[in-house]
Amino acid sequence: MTAMAVAVGGGSGGVIPPLGRWGLSAHADLVYRALVLGGPATGDRLARQVEVPAARVAGALDELLAAGAVRPECRGRERIWSPVDPAEVTGRMVRRRCPPAVSEQYRRHLATVAGLHLDRVAPGSVRRLPSRRAARLRIAELAAAERHEHLAINTEEVITPAAVAASDPVDRALLERGVRMRTLGLPSRGVTWRAPLPGSEHREAAHLPLKLMVFDRRAALFPADPADYEAGAVEVNDPDAVVGLVELFGRIWVAADPPAQEGPPVMLTNREQAILTVLAAGHSEDTAARQLGLSRRTVVYTLRNLMDRLGVDNRFQLALVLGAAHAITVPGMVPATVEEPR
Template identity: 60%
Template structure:
């Protein structure tokens, strides 16, 4: 049964996207819903609905119940959501991000660059493939500006193996980002350099100071990217990056010591290595229920909501080694918790 309509404040002035604001309104007015129902009801692509739900979850405006694609999403009380957003940051206009992006692109004067020095990558999948290709060729330096203040588990799973491969080859990695809304995701892998800025002009990657990638649309990353290989334009972007880097603050995270008992350490170490709950139970001489209960008690103690967050906080505290990205354990997220 759907909820009785009520006044719903706009979340746009607090930095949330138009789709996140739309989904929040639908959840508030219509009651708990699945992502599929929202996509059909709002006539919005499922991928955009999923990104909007990630955005709402990251700032505490909505929360999922249950697991899998049929889990119900529930909006938080509007007054509490606005109060939480007000405490976290001052109001901003989403349009400001587009304005900064446009200003930077205009300065590049792309229409005057060398023939073949600019090309469009029209989809997110093509952009990811091209990033992997360019990163695979890098030998000296990787520069990045990330304008998202929420890093999803999916995005991290894609980036981690590339980042680790670069660091293993001795490539210097420098990245500038915004303060994270949830604080739950490490900004960079060990060996990379990371700084924080309160505002950023453009999302950007520069590969060995020879090729640069910028979004085609700063407010819709699924629209793909623009690749720039013109030496003068890339040099201009490197200069911009150096100015942003110099003005940003060095990142420091205080990592608390986490003490695990013998059973907890054994269970999480096996799961981090890719073992299933059943395999861990057999190997340790425990029941599957005991393994699940051990994890649940540990998550409650550390104040995390899923195994992805648990792995991050234990790895950051060096309580267990982080598993290589792409292993079954690294890919398990809240849908299993």
């Protein structure tokens, strides 16, 4: 998960892509969203609008210009910045798709897969799942049959609310059946929408070879394309290949560290969790309100109350605070001193 999306509006249709997934900084993402929402602006005006130092805004604009996400125009002595249409920016990012982090992950992924020697396995021992949906359905099938151990490596720097929503029911069902669950992930750098589930074991490592799931040491799944999960996954059932992946997991596990203890988690109400989830998907206050059946005033009021409770002044700071803590939902919890209007 990159930093939480700020309000989006105008002609973008209410949703713009989080630029952090393509290697741009959180400040660049924030400045781009401010331009889409507020229209063309000078660097000084943007700095006041997002409450970020002018030097950081200037650096963010340089990033956006290099990525083709903004256009400058000189008007007298002023330099006015305009946003490029989000759909066009998304297309450019997809075509570019080569920030250093992705390139390095590609290298590690390909090196690991090459070491499996899948060209030597028996026919039928390797299966291609052609889409993200097909992969998720197969994961659900394999997980439903698990009885002993589930291993997973997550290479994303940010775990999105959508990913949590998709994996939570499967993970909880495994733990309820007494299946041992061990997960490896990168050190937390973004918004964490919940802590590891009680009963699971989690460790962190700075370098991970590939995104992976191993089911009862009998079958393994990894992405067909580490930069595009929509391309589906590869399922491997060859015993030697699966053993190799289990041994790889074990070596990393031994050297990995427990998650850093960063203080008590941030406790979110159901309403706060719902609003943050929708905003993180790129919605504006207006479209978030419509989707959740609330008034815009309620969305603004809830966010303001949360910022006051956490001692932050703006949404960028709020995203940083949530990123430094485990934001979890407490069912039915509503601040006693706050009346939440609809």
